[in-house]
Amino acid sequence: MQVMETVILAIYLIGMTIIGIYFTKRAHSSEDHYWTAGRSINSYVGAFALFAALASSSSLMGAVGSGVALGIPFLFAYGFGAVAILPFTMFLVSGQIRRSGVATLPEFFKQRFGNSVQVVSVFIVVVGMTFYMVPQMTASGLIGSYVLGIEYKTAVIVLGLGCTLYAALGGMWAITYTDLIQGALILIGMFVLAALVLFEHGGLSALVQDALAAAPHFGDVTQPWLSYFGLFLAFLWFGIVSPSAVMRNFASRDARTARRSAMWACLLYLLVFVFGFVVAAGGASLGILDTLENRDMIFVSVIEHYMSPVLAGIMFAGLLAAIMSSADAMLLAISAGVARDIYKEYINKEASEKTVTRIGFVVMIVASIIGILIAINPPQLIAIMVGWVGGFLLSSFGFPLVLGIWWKRANKQGALAGMLGGAIMFLILVITEPFALVSEPIIAAPVSLLLTIVVSLATSPPSEEIQSRVESYHRDQKAV
Amino acid sequence: MKSNSRIKDPGIILTIVLVFVSLFVLIWWPTDIYLMGISLAGWLMFSTYIIWFLLAAIYVLWIEKKDENNE
Numbered sequence: 001m002q003v004m005e006t007v008i009l010a011i012y013l014i015g016m017t018i019i020g021i022y023f024t025k026r027a028h029s030s031e032d033h034y035w036t037a038g039r040s041i042n043s044y045v046g047a048f049a050l051f052a053a054l055a056s057s058s059s060l061m062g063a064v065g066s067g068v069a070l071g072i073p074f075l076f077a078y079g080f081g082a083v084a085i086l087p088f089t090m091f092l093v094s095g096q097i098r099r100s101g102v103a104t105l106p107e108f109f110k111q112r113f114g115n116s117v118q119v120v121s122v123f124i125v126v127v128g129m130t131f132y133m134v135p136q137m138t139a140s141g142l143i144g145s146y147v148l149g150i151e152y153k154t155a156v157i158v159l160g161l162g163c164t165l166y167a168a169l170g171g172m173w174a175i176t177y178t179d180l181i182q183g184a185l186i187l188i189g190m191f192v193l194a195a196l197v198l199f200e201h202g203g204l205s206a207l208v209q210d211a212l213a214a215a216p217h218f219g220d221v222t223q224p225w226l227s228y229f230g231l232f233l234a235f236l237w238f239g240i241v242s243p244s245a246v247m248r249n250f251a252s253r254d255a256r257t258a259r260r261s262a263m264w265a266c267l268l269y270l271l272v273f274v275f276g277f278v279v280a281a282g283g284a285s286l287g288i289l290d291t292l293e294n295r296d297m298i299f300v301s302v303i304e305h306y307m308s309p310v311l312a313g314i315m316f317a318g319l320l321a322a323i324m325s326s327a328d329a330m331l332l333a334i335s336a337g338v339a340r341d342i343y344k345e346y347i348n349k350e351a352s353e354k355t356v357t358r359i360g361f362v363v364m365i366v367a368s369i370i371g372i373l374i375a376i377n378p379p380q381l382i383a384i385m386v387g388w389v390g391g392f393l394l395s396s397f398g399f400p401l402v403l404g405i406w407w408k409r410a411n412k413q414g415a416l417a418g419m420l421g422g423a424i425m426f427l428i429l430v431i432t433e434p435f436a437l438v439s440e441p442i443i444a445a446p447v448s449l450l451l452t453i454v455v456s457l458a459t460s461p462p463s464e465e466i467q468s469r470v471e472s473y474h475r476d477q478k479a480v
Numbered sequence: 481m482k483s484n485s486r487i488k489d490p491g492i493i494l495t496i497v498l499v500f501v502s503l504f505v506l507i508w509w510p511t512d513i514y515l516m517g518i519s520l521a522g523w524l525m526f527s528t529y530i531i532w533f534l535l536a537a538i539y540v541l542w543i544e545k546k547d548e549n550n551e
Contacts, residue, residue, distance in 0.1 A: 073522030080505070080525035087536035088498060091491035095543075205516060212517045219518035221511040228525075229506055236502075259543060263536045270529045277526070406486065474486065 008313030046261030048183030062382030081235025089239030133371025182321030234390035414456025422448025
Protein backbone atom coordinates (compact mmCIF):
# COMPACT_ATOMS: atom_id res chain seq x y z
CA MET A 1 0.00 0.00 0.00
CA GLN A 2 1.29 3.47 -0.92
CA VAL A 3 0.67 5.35 2.37
CA MET A 4 1.21 8.95 1.26
CA GLU A 5 -0.82 8.48 -1.92
CA THR A 6 -3.61 6.82 0.08
CA VAL A 7 -3.79 9.70 2.58
CA ILE A 8 -4.02 12.33 -0.16
CA LEU A 9 -6.61 10.28 -2.02
CA ALA A 10 -8.69 9.89 1.15
CA ILE A 11 -8.58 13.63 1.91
CA TYR A 12 -9.62 14.35 -1.64
CA LEU A 13 -12.53 11.90 -1.70
CA ILE A 14 -13.82 13.15 1.66
CA GLY A 15 -13.62 16.76 0.40
CA MET A 16 -15.58 15.89 -2.72
CA THR A 17 -18.22 14.06 -0.70
CA ILE A 18 -18.68 17.10 1.57
CA ILE A 19 -19.19 19.29 -1.49
CA GLY A 20 -21.68 16.74 -2.79
CA ILE A 21 -23.62 16.79 0.47
CA TYR A 22 -23.51 20.60 0.67
CA PHE A 23 -25.18 20.87 -2.69
CA THR A 24 -27.75 18.18 -1.95
CA LYS A 25 -30.25 20.63 -0.44
CA ARG A 26 -29.86 23.02 -3.31
CA ALA A 27 -30.13 20.22 -5.85
CA HIS A 28 -33.29 18.77 -4.42
CA SER A 29 -35.04 22.15 -4.19
CA SER A 30 -36.37 21.70 -7.72
CA GLU A 31 -36.22 19.21 -10.54
CA ASP A 32 -34.64 21.72 -12.95
CA HIS A 33 -31.90 22.50 -10.44
CA TYR A 34 -31.14 18.81 -10.02
CA TRP A 35 -30.70 18.08 -13.72
CA THR A 36 -29.20 21.29 -15.08
CA ALA A 37 -27.96 23.28 -12.08
CA GLY A 38 -30.70 25.83 -12.58
CA ARG A 39 -29.06 26.86 -15.89
CA SER A 40 -26.94 29.43 -14.02
CA ILE A 41 -23.33 28.29 -14.44
CA ASN A 42 -20.90 31.00 -15.71
CA SER A 43 -18.46 30.55 -18.60
CA TYR A 44 -15.32 29.74 -16.53
CA VAL A 45 -17.06 27.18 -14.33
CA GLY A 46 -18.81 25.91 -17.46
CA ALA A 47 -15.53 25.56 -19.38
CA PHE A 48 -13.93 23.48 -16.64
CA ALA A 49 -17.11 21.44 -16.21
CA LEU A 50 -17.32 20.68 -19.93
CA PHE A 51 -13.62 19.93 -20.05
CA ALA A 52 -13.74 17.64 -17.02
CA ALA A 53 -16.75 15.77 -18.43
CA LEU A 54 -14.86 15.17 -21.69
CA ALA A 55 -11.41 14.52 -20.19
CA SER A 56 -12.47 11.13 -18.88
CA SER A 57 -10.17 8.45 -17.56
CA SER A 58 -9.89 7.50 -21.19
CA SER A 59 -8.41 10.86 -22.23
CA LEU A 60 -5.71 10.37 -19.66
CA MET A 61 -4.99 6.71 -18.97
CA GLY A 62 -6.50 5.37 -22.18
CA ALA A 63 -4.86 7.77 -24.59
CA VAL A 64 -1.45 7.39 -22.94
CA GLY A 65 -1.84 3.60 -22.73
CA SER A 66 -2.85 3.34 -26.38
CA GLY A 67 -0.07 5.75 -27.45
CA VAL A 68 2.53 3.50 -25.85
CA ALA A 69 0.95 0.17 -26.79
CA LEU A 70 -0.02 1.02 -30.41
CA GLY A 71 2.47 3.80 -31.27
CA ILE A 72 2.17 7.55 -30.64
CA PRO A 73 0.19 8.23 -33.88
CA PHE A 74 -2.69 6.35 -32.25
CA LEU A 75 -2.73 8.89 -29.40
CA PHE A 76 -2.53 11.68 -31.98
CA ALA A 77 -5.54 10.17 -33.80
CA TYR A 78 -7.43 10.14 -30.51
CA GLY A 79 -6.81 13.88 -30.07
CA PHE A 80 -7.43 14.52 -33.80
CA GLY A 81 -11.09 13.66 -33.16
CA ALA A 82 -11.36 14.54 -29.48
CA VAL A 83 -10.04 18.13 -29.62
CA ALA A 84 -12.56 18.79 -32.42
CA ILE A 85 -15.49 17.52 -30.31
CA LEU A 86 -16.53 20.89 -28.93
CA PRO A 87 -16.07 23.03 -32.07
CA PHE A 88 -17.92 20.44 -34.17
CA THR A 89 -20.78 20.25 -31.65
CA MET A 90 -21.01 24.02 -31.55
CA PHE A 91 -21.05 24.35 -35.33
CA LEU A 92 -23.82 21.85 -35.91
CA VAL A 93 -26.15 21.38 -32.96
CA SER A 94 -25.59 23.12 -29.63
CA GLY A 95 -27.18 26.50 -30.39
CA GLN A 96 -30.12 24.89 -32.14
CA ILE A 97 -30.78 22.39 -29.35
CA ARG A 98 -30.54 25.15 -26.80
CA ARG A 99 -33.07 27.24 -28.74
CA SER A 100 -35.41 24.26 -28.90
CA GLY A 101 -35.71 24.57 -25.11
CA VAL A 102 -35.36 20.88 -24.26
CA ALA A 103 -33.23 19.53 -21.40
CA THR A 104 -32.12 16.12 -22.72
CA LEU A 105 -31.35 14.55 -26.08
CA PRO A 106 -34.35 12.17 -25.99
CA GLU A 107 -36.59 15.18 -25.24
CA PHE A 108 -35.32 16.77 -28.43
CA PHE A 109 -36.14 13.62 -30.38
CA LYS A 110 -39.64 13.70 -28.93
CA GLN A 111 -40.16 17.33 -29.87
CA ARG A 112 -38.87 16.82 -33.39
CA PHE A 113 -39.97 13.27 -34.28
CA GLY A 114 -42.51 12.13 -31.67
CA ASN A 115 -42.85 9.61 -28.84
CA SER A 116 -41.64 6.42 -30.52
CA VAL A 117 -38.31 7.97 -31.52
CA GLN A 118 -37.90 9.28 -27.98
CA VAL A 119 -38.39 5.84 -26.44
CA VAL A 120 -35.88 4.24 -28.83
CA SER A 121 -33.38 7.02 -28.12
CA VAL A 122 -33.72 6.61 -24.35
CA PHE A 123 -33.02 2.92 -24.74
CA ILE A 124 -29.89 3.69 -26.80
CA VAL A 125 -28.71 6.31 -24.26
CA VAL A 126 -29.14 3.90 -21.38
CA VAL A 127 -27.30 1.05 -23.15
CA GLY A 128 -24.49 3.32 -24.42
CA MET A 129 -23.93 5.17 -21.16
CA THR A 130 -24.08 2.00 -19.07
CA PHE A 131 -21.35 0.45 -21.20
CA TYR A 132 -19.45 3.74 -20.98
CA MET A 133 -19.27 3.17 -17.22
CA VAL A 134 -17.02 0.15 -17.91
CA PRO A 135 -13.83 1.99 -18.98
CA GLN A 136 -14.33 4.47 -16.13
CA MET A 137 -14.68 1.66 -13.61
CA THR A 138 -11.69 -0.17 -15.12
CA ALA A 139 -9.49 2.90 -14.75
CA SER A 140 -10.60 3.58 -11.17
CA GLY A 141 -9.99 -0.07 -10.32
CA LEU A 142 -6.46 0.05 -11.74
CA ILE A 143 -5.55 3.18 -9.79
CA GLY A 144 -7.28 1.99 -6.63
CA SER A 145 -5.62 -1.42 -6.67
CA TYR A 146 -2.19 0.15 -7.12
CA VAL A 147 -2.56 2.88 -4.50
CA LEU A 148 -4.45 0.91 -1.86
CA GLY A 149 -2.63 -2.35 -2.49
CA ILE A 150 -5.93 -4.20 -2.74
CA GLU A 151 -7.27 -6.56 -5.38
CA TYR A 152 -8.38 -4.95 -8.64
CA LYS A 153 -11.88 -6.44 -8.26
CA THR A 154 -12.38 -5.01 -4.75
CA ALA A 155 -11.11 -1.61 -5.90
CA VAL A 156 -13.61 -1.55 -8.80
CA ILE A 157 -16.51 -2.30 -6.46
CA VAL A 158 -15.58 0.14 -3.66
CA LEU A 159 -14.69 3.11 -5.89
CA GLY A 160 -17.60 2.50 -8.26
CA LEU A 161 -20.18 2.55 -5.48
CA GLY A 162 -18.59 5.56 -3.76
CA CYS A 163 -18.72 7.56 -6.94
CA THR A 164 -22.36 6.63 -7.55
CA LEU A 165 -23.44 7.69 -4.10
CA TYR A 166 -21.89 11.11 -4.55
CA ALA A 167 -23.41 11.67 -7.99
CA ALA A 168 -26.82 10.58 -6.79
CA LEU A 169 -26.74 12.88 -3.77
CA GLY A 170 -25.91 16.11 -5.52
CA GLY A 171 -27.17 15.94 -9.11
CA MET A 172 -25.74 18.47 -11.54
CA TRP A 173 -24.95 21.12 -8.90
CA ALA A 174 -22.49 18.90 -7.09
CA ILE A 175 -21.10 17.54 -10.34
CA THR A 176 -20.56 20.95 -11.90
CA TYR A 177 -18.85 22.52 -8.90
CA THR A 178 -16.66 19.55 -8.08
CA ASP A 179 -15.81 19.46 -11.79
CA LEU A 180 -14.24 22.88 -11.42
CA ILE A 181 -11.79 21.42 -8.91
CA GLN A 182 -11.37 18.21 -10.87
CA GLY A 183 -10.76 20.02 -14.14
CA ALA A 184 -8.05 22.15 -12.53
CA LEU A 185 -6.44 19.11 -10.90
CA ILE A 186 -6.27 17.18 -14.18
CA LEU A 187 -4.73 20.10 -16.02
CA ILE A 188 -2.16 21.06 -13.38
CA GLY A 189 -1.31 17.40 -12.71
CA MET A 190 -0.71 16.68 -16.41
CA PHE A 191 1.34 19.86 -16.75
CA VAL A 192 3.57 19.04 -13.77
CA LEU A 193 4.01 15.44 -14.90
CA ALA A 194 4.91 16.48 -18.46
CA ALA A 195 7.38 19.08 -17.11
CA LEU A 196 9.06 16.46 -14.89
CA VAL A 197 9.35 14.01 -17.78
CA LEU A 198 10.85 16.67 -20.06
CA PHE A 199 13.26 17.81 -17.35
CA GLU A 200 14.51 14.29 -16.65
CA HIS A 201 15.17 13.57 -20.33
CA GLY A 202 16.61 17.01 -21.16
CA GLY A 203 14.00 18.25 -23.65
CA LEU A 204 11.49 16.92 -26.17
CA SER A 205 13.92 15.78 -28.83
CA ALA A 206 16.01 13.73 -26.37
CA LEU A 207 12.81 12.32 -24.82
CA VAL A 208 11.51 11.08 -28.19
CA GLN A 209 14.91 9.53 -28.96
CA ASP A 210 14.88 7.75 -25.58
CA ALA A 211 11.35 6.50 -26.28
CA LEU A 212 12.41 5.21 -29.71
CA ALA A 213 15.46 3.51 -28.23
CA ALA A 214 13.30 1.60 -25.73
CA ALA A 215 10.33 1.06 -28.10
CA PRO A 216 11.43 1.12 -31.77
CA HIS A 217 7.82 1.23 -33.10
CA PHE A 218 6.86 4.21 -30.91
CA GLY A 219 6.71 6.62 -33.88
CA ASP A 220 5.04 4.22 -36.33
CA VAL A 221 1.51 3.97 -37.67
CA THR A 222 1.05 0.38 -36.48
CA GLN A 223 -2.65 -0.16 -37.22
CA PRO A 224 -4.63 -0.21 -40.50
CA TRP A 225 -5.75 3.21 -41.82
CA LEU A 226 -9.36 2.26 -41.08
CA SER A 227 -8.64 2.13 -37.32
CA TYR A 228 -7.36 5.70 -37.23
CA PHE A 229 -10.22 6.93 -39.39
CA GLY A 230 -12.78 5.07 -37.25
CA LEU A 231 -11.29 6.42 -34.03
CA PHE A 232 -11.31 9.95 -35.43
CA LEU A 233 -14.97 9.68 -36.46
CA ALA A 234 -16.07 8.15 -33.16
CA PHE A 235 -14.47 10.94 -31.12
CA LEU A 236 -15.32 13.81 -33.46
CA TRP A 237 -19.01 13.08 -33.02
CA PHE A 238 -18.84 12.40 -29.31
CA GLY A 239 -20.12 15.80 -28.21
CA ILE A 240 -23.06 15.66 -30.57
CA VAL A 241 -24.18 12.18 -29.64
CA SER A 242 -23.11 11.96 -26.01
CA PRO A 243 -26.07 12.91 -23.83
CA SER A 244 -23.85 13.76 -20.87
CA ALA A 245 -21.81 16.40 -22.74
CA VAL A 246 -24.86 17.96 -24.32
CA MET A 247 -26.51 18.26 -20.93
CA ARG A 248 -23.52 20.26 -19.69
CA ASN A 249 -24.23 22.83 -22.34
CA PHE A 250 -27.68 23.51 -20.91
CA ALA A 251 -26.25 24.34 -17.52
CA SER A 252 -24.74 27.60 -18.83
CA ARG A 253 -26.45 30.91 -18.14
CA ASP A 254 -27.07 31.91 -21.77
CA ALA A 255 -26.06 31.10 -25.35
CA ARG A 256 -23.02 33.39 -25.28
CA THR A 257 -21.76 31.78 -22.07
CA ALA A 258 -22.36 28.31 -23.51
CA ARG A 259 -20.29 29.10 -26.61
CA ARG A 260 -17.45 30.71 -24.66
CA SER A 261 -17.39 27.78 -22.22
CA ALA A 262 -17.06 25.37 -25.15
CA MET A 263 -14.26 27.42 -26.74
CA TRP A 264 -12.16 27.53 -23.54
CA ALA A 265 -12.88 23.89 -22.77
CA CYS A 266 -11.51 23.08 -26.26
CA LEU A 267 -8.24 24.82 -25.37
CA LEU A 268 -7.98 22.95 -22.06
CA TYR A 269 -8.59 19.67 -23.86
CA LEU A 270 -5.93 20.53 -26.46
CA LEU A 271 -3.41 21.09 -23.65
CA VAL A 272 -4.21 17.73 -22.09
CA PHE A 273 -3.37 15.99 -25.37
CA VAL A 274 -0.11 17.92 -25.73
CA PHE A 275 0.89 16.94 -22.18
CA GLY A 276 -0.35 13.41 -22.92
CA PHE A 277 2.13 13.14 -25.80
CA VAL A 278 5.02 13.95 -23.45
CA VAL A 279 3.74 11.54 -20.79
CA ALA A 280 3.33 8.74 -23.36
CA ALA A 281 6.89 9.30 -24.60
CA GLY A 282 8.06 9.12 -20.97
CA GLY A 283 6.12 5.86 -20.58
CA ALA A 284 7.60 4.35 -23.74
CA SER A 285 11.13 5.26 -22.62
CA LEU A 286 10.65 3.14 -19.48
CA GLY A 287 10.56 0.04 -21.71
CA ILE A 288 8.26 -1.87 -19.35
CA LEU A 289 5.15 -2.29 -21.51
CA ASP A 290 5.57 -6.05 -21.93
CA THR A 291 5.88 -6.58 -18.18
CA LEU A 292 2.49 -4.99 -17.38
CA GLU A 293 -0.57 -7.15 -16.80
CA ASN A 294 -2.85 -4.41 -18.16
CA ARG A 295 -1.38 -2.03 -20.78
CA ASP A 296 -3.49 0.85 -19.46
CA MET A 297 -1.36 0.69 -16.29
CA ILE A 298 1.50 2.45 -18.13
CA PHE A 299 0.21 5.86 -17.02
CA VAL A 300 0.31 4.78 -13.38
CA SER A 301 3.88 3.55 -13.93
CA VAL A 302 4.91 6.91 -15.39
CA ILE A 303 3.50 8.75 -12.36
CA GLU A 304 5.25 6.36 -10.00
CA HIS A 305 8.57 6.70 -11.84
CA TYR A 306 8.74 10.46 -12.34
CA MET A 307 6.87 11.91 -9.35
CA SER A 308 7.47 12.06 -5.60
CA PRO A 309 4.85 10.29 -3.40
CA VAL A 310 3.13 13.59 -2.53
CA LEU A 311 2.84 14.68 -6.15
CA ALA A 312 1.85 11.16 -7.16
CA GLY A 313 -0.94 11.23 -4.57
CA ILE A 314 -2.25 14.50 -6.00
CA MET A 315 -1.98 13.10 -9.51
CA PHE A 316 -3.91 9.95 -8.60
CA ALA A 317 -6.54 12.18 -7.03
CA GLY A 318 -6.68 14.08 -10.36
CA LEU A 319 -7.08 10.86 -12.29
CA LEU A 320 -9.81 9.58 -10.03
CA ALA A 321 -11.38 13.03 -10.31
CA ALA A 322 -11.51 12.69 -14.08
CA ILE A 323 -13.08 9.28 -13.79
CA MET A 324 -15.61 10.39 -11.21
CA SER A 325 -16.77 13.44 -13.12
CA SER A 326 -17.19 11.47 -16.35
CA ALA A 327 -18.92 8.60 -14.61
CA ASP A 328 -21.16 11.04 -12.74
CA ALA A 329 -22.19 12.79 -15.94
CA MET A 330 -23.02 9.41 -17.50
CA LEU A 331 -25.00 8.28 -14.50
CA LEU A 332 -26.97 11.49 -14.63
CA ALA A 333 -27.74 10.92 -18.33
CA ILE A 334 -28.89 7.36 -17.60
CA SER A 335 -31.09 8.35 -14.68
CA ALA A 336 -32.53 11.36 -16.55
CA GLY A 337 -33.39 9.00 -19.41
CA VAL A 338 -35.27 6.50 -17.31
CA ALA A 339 -36.76 8.74 -14.58
CA ARG A 340 -37.73 11.78 -16.62
CA ASP A 341 -38.10 10.58 -20.17
CA ILE A 342 -39.73 7.22 -19.53
CA TYR A 343 -41.25 7.14 -16.03
CA LYS A 344 -42.66 10.68 -15.84
CA GLU A 345 -43.44 10.83 -19.54
CA TYR A 346 -45.23 7.51 -20.05
CA ILE A 347 -45.74 5.64 -16.79
CA ASN A 348 -46.81 8.23 -14.23
CA LYS A 349 -47.42 11.71 -15.59
CA GLU A 350 -48.55 12.95 -12.16
CA ALA A 351 -45.34 11.88 -10.40
CA SER A 352 -43.98 14.47 -7.97
CA GLU A 353 -40.49 15.93 -8.41
CA LYS A 354 -39.36 14.04 -5.32
CA THR A 355 -40.52 10.71 -6.75
CA VAL A 356 -38.78 11.37 -10.09
CA THR A 357 -35.54 12.31 -8.32
CA ARG A 358 -35.73 9.19 -6.14
CA ILE A 359 -36.29 6.92 -9.14
CA GLY A 360 -33.28 8.57 -10.76
CA PHE A 361 -31.27 7.61 -7.67
CA VAL A 362 -32.28 3.94 -7.90
CA VAL A 363 -31.52 3.87 -11.64
CA MET A 364 -28.04 5.25 -10.96
CA ILE A 365 -27.31 2.47 -8.48
CA VAL A 366 -28.51 -0.24 -10.89
CA ALA A 367 -26.51 1.17 -13.84
CA SER A 368 -23.34 1.44 -11.81
CA ILE A 369 -23.69 -2.15 -10.57
CA ILE A 370 -23.93 -3.36 -14.19
CA GLY A 371 -20.88 -1.23 -15.09
CA ILE A 372 -18.93 -2.66 -12.15
CA LEU A 373 -19.81 -6.25 -13.08
CA ILE A 374 -18.51 -5.86 -16.66
CA ALA A 375 -15.43 -3.91 -15.51
CA ILE A 376 -14.32 -6.80 -13.31
CA ASN A 377 -13.16 -8.45 -16.58
CA PRO A 378 -12.67 -5.54 -19.02
CA PRO A 379 -12.98 -6.69 -22.67
CA GLN A 380 -10.39 -4.30 -24.25
CA LEU A 381 -8.02 -1.37 -23.79
CA ILE A 382 -9.78 1.65 -22.24
CA ALA A 383 -9.31 3.77 -25.40
CA ILE A 384 -10.93 1.06 -27.54
CA MET A 385 -13.93 0.68 -25.21
CA VAL A 386 -14.53 4.43 -25.28
CA GLY A 387 -14.18 4.34 -29.08
CA TRP A 388 -16.91 1.69 -29.20
CA VAL A 389 -19.29 3.83 -27.15
CA GLY A 390 -18.64 6.86 -29.38
CA GLY A 391 -19.08 4.73 -32.49
CA PHE A 392 -22.32 3.19 -31.23
CA LEU A 393 -23.86 6.56 -30.36
CA LEU A 394 -22.68 8.11 -33.63
CA SER A 395 -24.07 5.22 -35.67
CA SER A 396 -27.48 5.48 -34.03
CA PHE A 397 -28.00 9.17 -33.10
CA GLY A 398 -25.59 11.18 -35.24
CA PHE A 399 -27.52 11.61 -38.48
CA PRO A 400 -31.11 11.49 -37.15
CA LEU A 401 -30.09 14.36 -34.82
CA VAL A 402 -28.17 16.49 -37.31
CA LEU A 403 -30.73 15.96 -40.10
CA GLY A 404 -33.52 16.64 -37.60
CA ILE A 405 -32.03 20.06 -37.00
CA TRP A 406 -30.94 20.97 -40.51
CA TRP A 407 -33.43 19.19 -42.81
CA LYS A 408 -37.14 19.94 -42.47
CA ARG A 409 -38.08 16.93 -44.58
CA ALA A 410 -36.59 14.40 -42.09
CA ASN A 411 -39.51 12.61 -40.46
CA LYS A 412 -40.32 10.11 -37.73
CA GLN A 413 -40.05 7.02 -39.94
CA GLY A 414 -36.68 8.14 -41.30
CA ALA A 415 -35.32 8.87 -37.83
CA LEU A 416 -36.49 5.51 -36.49
CA ALA A 417 -34.98 3.64 -39.45
CA GLY A 418 -31.70 5.58 -39.16
CA MET A 419 -31.41 5.03 -35.41
CA LEU A 420 -32.27 1.35 -35.33
CA GLY A 421 -30.49 0.51 -38.61
CA GLY A 422 -27.28 2.26 -37.53
CA ALA A 423 -27.31 0.75 -34.04
CA ILE A 424 -27.96 -2.78 -35.30
CA MET A 425 -25.32 -2.50 -38.04
CA PHE A 426 -22.79 -1.26 -35.48
CA LEU A 427 -23.48 -4.16 -33.11
CA ILE A 428 -23.22 -6.71 -35.96
CA LEU A 429 -19.83 -5.27 -36.95
CA VAL A 430 -18.52 -5.26 -33.36
CA ILE A 431 -19.60 -8.88 -32.85
CA THR A 432 -18.44 -10.28 -36.21
CA GLU A 433 -15.22 -8.17 -36.38
CA PRO A 434 -14.87 -8.15 -40.19
CA PHE A 435 -12.73 -4.97 -40.24
CA ALA A 436 -9.96 -3.25 -38.28
CA LEU A 437 -10.36 -2.28 -34.61
CA VAL A 438 -12.81 0.62 -33.97
CA SER A 439 -13.58 1.04 -37.67
CA GLU A 440 -17.26 0.07 -37.24
CA PRO A 441 -18.77 3.59 -37.55
CA ILE A 442 -17.19 4.03 -41.00
CA ILE A 443 -19.83 1.57 -42.24
CA ALA A 444 -22.62 1.88 -39.67
CA ALA A 445 -22.92 5.71 -39.66
CA PRO A 446 -23.39 6.03 -43.46
CA VAL A 447 -25.98 3.21 -43.25
CA SER A 448 -27.85 5.31 -40.68
CA LEU A 449 -27.54 8.42 -42.89
CA LEU A 450 -28.87 6.61 -45.96
CA LEU A 451 -31.75 5.03 -44.08
CA THR A 452 -32.77 8.37 -42.54
CA ILE A 453 -32.79 10.10 -45.94
CA VAL A 454 -34.32 7.31 -48.06
CA VAL A 455 -37.07 6.37 -45.59
CA SER A 456 -37.92 10.05 -44.94
CA LEU A 457 -38.28 10.68 -48.68
CA ALA A 458 -40.30 7.51 -49.19
CA THR A 459 -42.86 8.48 -46.53
CA SER A 460 -44.98 11.58 -46.02
CA PRO A 461 -43.30 14.83 -44.86
CA PRO A 462 -43.66 16.10 -41.28
CA SER A 463 -46.58 18.42 -40.43
CA GLU A 464 -46.41 22.16 -41.14
CA GLU A 465 -46.12 22.77 -37.40
CA ILE A 466 -43.01 20.63 -37.09
CA GLN A 467 -41.47 22.12 -40.21
CA SER A 468 -41.89 25.64 -38.84
CA ARG A 469 -40.41 24.50 -35.54
CA VAL A 470 -37.29 23.38 -37.43
CA GLU A 471 -37.10 26.91 -38.86
CA SER A 472 -37.29 28.32 -35.33
CA TYR A 473 -34.17 26.35 -34.28
CA HIS A 474 -32.19 28.59 -36.64
CA ARG A 475 -33.87 31.91 -35.92
CA ASP A 476 -32.39 34.79 -33.91
CA GLN A 477 -29.08 33.64 -32.46
CA LYS A 478 -29.65 35.53 -29.20
CA ALA A 479 -33.19 34.51 -28.38
CA VAL A 480 -32.74 31.42 -26.27
CA MET B 481 -32.58 32.74 -40.76
CA LYS B 482 -34.27 31.42 -43.88
CA SER B 483 -33.71 27.84 -44.94
CA ASN B 484 -32.10 28.81 -48.27
CA SER B 485 -29.40 30.77 -46.42
CA ARG B 486 -28.33 27.86 -44.24
CA ILE B 487 -25.36 27.20 -46.44
CA LYS B 488 -24.07 30.62 -45.27
CA ASP B 489 -24.46 29.72 -41.61
CA PRO B 490 -21.09 30.10 -39.79
CA GLY B 491 -21.52 26.61 -38.31
CA ILE B 492 -21.97 25.02 -41.74
CA ILE B 493 -19.08 26.96 -43.30
CA LEU B 494 -16.71 26.03 -40.45
CA THR B 495 -17.88 22.41 -40.57
CA ILE B 496 -16.89 22.35 -44.25
CA VAL B 497 -13.44 23.74 -43.32
CA LEU B 498 -13.10 21.07 -40.61
CA VAL B 499 -14.04 18.32 -43.08
CA PHE B 500 -11.52 19.59 -45.67
CA VAL B 501 -8.67 19.70 -43.13
CA SER B 502 -9.54 16.17 -41.96
CA LEU B 503 -9.74 14.88 -45.53
CA PHE B 504 -6.36 16.43 -46.33
CA VAL B 505 -4.76 14.55 -43.43
CA LEU B 506 -6.54 11.25 -44.03
CA ILE B 507 -6.08 11.21 -47.81
CA TRP B 508 -2.43 12.24 -47.86
CA TRP B 509 -1.61 9.94 -44.89
CA PRO B 510 2.21 10.05 -45.22
CA THR B 511 3.10 7.12 -42.97
CA ASP B 512 6.56 6.52 -44.46
CA ILE B 513 7.93 10.03 -43.99
CA TYR B 514 9.42 10.53 -40.54
CA LEU B 515 10.17 13.67 -38.52
CA MET B 516 12.08 13.22 -35.24
CA GLY B 517 11.42 9.49 -35.57
CA ILE B 518 7.63 9.91 -35.64
CA SER B 519 5.51 9.33 -38.76
CA LEU B 520 4.42 12.52 -40.54
CA ALA B 521 0.84 11.17 -40.59
CA GLY B 522 0.99 11.39 -36.78
CA TRP B 523 2.41 14.91 -36.79
CA LEU B 524 -0.33 16.06 -39.20
CA MET B 525 -3.01 14.81 -36.82
CA PHE B 526 -1.19 16.51 -33.93
CA SER B 527 -1.06 19.81 -35.78
CA THR B 528 -4.84 19.82 -36.31
CA TYR B 529 -5.37 20.40 -32.54
CA ILE B 530 -4.49 24.07 -32.88
CA ILE B 531 -6.59 24.38 -36.06
CA TRP B 532 -9.64 23.00 -34.21
CA PHE B 533 -9.20 25.54 -31.42
CA LEU B 534 -8.82 28.39 -33.90
CA LEU B 535 -12.01 27.29 -35.68
CA ALA B 536 -13.82 27.33 -32.31
CA ALA B 537 -12.54 30.87 -31.59
CA ILE B 538 -13.53 32.07 -35.08
CA TYR B 539 -17.03 30.66 -34.60
CA VAL B 540 -17.52 32.34 -31.21
CA LEU B 541 -16.34 35.73 -32.49
CA TRP B 542 -18.31 35.40 -35.73
CA ILE B 543 -21.60 34.66 -33.96
CA GLU B 544 -21.03 37.45 -31.44
CA LYS B 545 -20.38 39.89 -34.27
CA LYS B 546 -23.56 38.68 -35.99
CA ASP B 547 -25.51 39.25 -32.79
CA GLU B 548 -24.15 42.79 -32.51
CA ASN B 549 -25.17 43.54 -36.09
CA ASN B 550 -28.67 42.19 -35.42
CA GLU B 551 -29.18 44.53 -32.46
